[in-house]
Amino acid sequence: MKVIWNNEIVERSEVKIDMEDRGYQFADGVYDVVRAYNGKFFTLNEHVDRLFSSAEKIEMALPFTKEELKQLLSKLIQENNIDTGNVYMQLTRGIGIPRNHSYPDSELIPPVFTATTTIVPRDQTKMDQGITAFIVPDMRWLRCDIKSISLLGNIMAKHEAHKKGCDEAILHRDGVVTECSSSNAWMIKNDTIYTHPDGNLILPGITKIMLLKVARKAGIPVKEEVFTIKDLEEADEVFASSTTIEAMPITHINGNPVGQGKRGPVVEKLQQLYVEAVEEQCGQIR
Numbered sequence: 548m549k550v551i552w553n554n555e556i557v558e559r560s561e562v563k564i565d566m567e568d569r570g571y572q573f574a575d576g577v578y579d580v581v582r583a584y585n586g587k588f589f590t591l592n593e594h595v596d597r598l599f600s601s602a603e604k605i606e607m608a609l610p611f612t613k614e615e616l617k618q619l620l621s622k623l624i625q626e627n628n629i630d631t632g633n634v635y636m637q638l639t640r641g642i643g644i645p646r647n648h649s650y651p652d653s654e655l656i657p658p659v660f661t662a663t664t665t666i667v668p669r670d671q672t673k674m675d676q677g678i679t680a681f682i683v684p685d686m687r688w689l690r691c692d693i694k695s696i697s698l699l700g701n702i703m704a705k706h707e708a709h710k711k712g713c714d715e716a717i718l719h720r721d722g723v724v725t726e727c728s729s730s731n732a733w734m735i736k737n738d739t740i741y742t743h744p745d746g747n748l749i750l751p752g753i754t755k756i757m758l759l760k761v762a763r764k765a766g767i768p769v770k771e772e773v774f775t776i777k778d779l780e781e782a783d784e785v786f787a788s789s790t791t792i793e794a795m796p797i798t799h800i801n802g803n804p805v806g807q808g809k810r811g812p813v814v815e816k817l818q819q820l821y822v823e824a825v826e827e828q829c830g831q832i833r
């Protein structure tokens with residue numbers, strides 16, 4: 548298995564990362580995940596832009612240009628024969644000795660970049676059947692717009708949902724739904740789609756941007772407006788979106804059915820529109 552380590556493609560076993568790396572010590576770093584279909588990246592520019600933007604927000608610079616990174620990523624999926632799968636990219640601040648919360652000048656220590664690939668076929672059955680969710684308080688920090696590798700708030704929420712036998716956690720702050728533990732949250736009421744506006748409380752999902760674009764183009768009413776956990780009880784449809792799950796129906800919340808308790812027509816339409824957008828960039832999905 549080949550990986551990217553800084554600006555080279557190497558065997559995974561060759562990678563050496565210092566235990567004093569600030570990514571390991573402080574979760575001082577950022578990441579992004581981009582998906583490939585048919586061996587071609589979908590929305591690569593958007594993901595690379597977001598990685599650079601996350602890095603800039605924590606005063607880090609990547610050790611290459613956006614173009615160089617895109618070339619490296621394309622070479623990586625070719626070398627690993629990735630047809631449909633995900634590429635995980637991570638940038639950490641590098642070695643921090645002596646240990647100090649405050650970070651040193653970025654010119655003094657080189658950051659560490661890695662990227663790995665995983666083959667993940669589309670799970671059409673799951674996308675047809677949907678998933679279940681559990682509502683959990685959003686205990687994360689107030690810069691959720693940064694795709695930070697510090698994910699304790701997210702993983703604890705998802706674990707809570709799993710303990711309740713559910714697939715995903717829907718997060719709320721004082722009753723207002725922000726997003727899910729690893730996806731954006733959406734609700735449909737009277738044929739209008741609602742999702743939380745971008746800002747510091749959610750990750751600006753690339754899938755969210757694409758879904759908003761295709762929905763608006765198709766004339767489906769969309770509002771980037773907050774909604775509450777009370778609204779969820781009366782929603783016609785609810786779904787989650789992310790690079791890896793696309794538009795995923797949520798059929799049950801806290802054990803209660805959403806609408807009819809199965810995928811609804813608006814989510815189904817969005818799934819079709821999303822596939823069309825993927826096919827425009829990556830060719831027909833088999």
Ligand SMILES: Cc1ncc(COP(=O)(O)O)c(C=O)c1O
Pocket residue numbers: 580701726727728729730731749750751752753754755788789790791
């Ligand atoms: C907390 C959170 N929100 C939203 C998303 C969806 O982002 P994207 O559509 O760019 O994958 C993710 C994806 O990992 C996430 O972790």
